[in-house]
Amino acid sequence: MNGNIGITLAVHDPRTPGKTLLRVAFPTSDPEKPIRWVLPSRLHAVQTVFAMTVHKFQGSEFKHVSTRNKTSS
Structure with a gap:
């Protein structure tokens, strides 16, 4: 759907031990x-994002945020 955010992950191939497959995970409202x-090839007209900022004060709808800080030496 327009505006959905998914995360591409490498998942284990149940048919071939030791092999991974790319899949895109989308959250649903179904408990x-x-x-x-979803297979990546099934997605049309997508935009990729490497990094994204989330500002709760500006009305973000995200309930949880994951961060990764990289420090330089």
């Missing part, structure tokens, strides 16, 4: 299936 897994 029985909280994540929808």
Whole structure:
């Protein structure tokens, strides 16, 4: 759907031990299936993002935020 945010992950291939496959995970509102897994090739007209800022004060709808800080030596 327009505006959905998914995360691309390498997941284990159940058919081939030791092999991974790329899948895109989207959160759902279904408690029985909280994540929808989609093949990257099924996504059309997507925009990728490497880093994104989230500002709660500006009305962010995100409930949780993950950060990774990289320090230089």
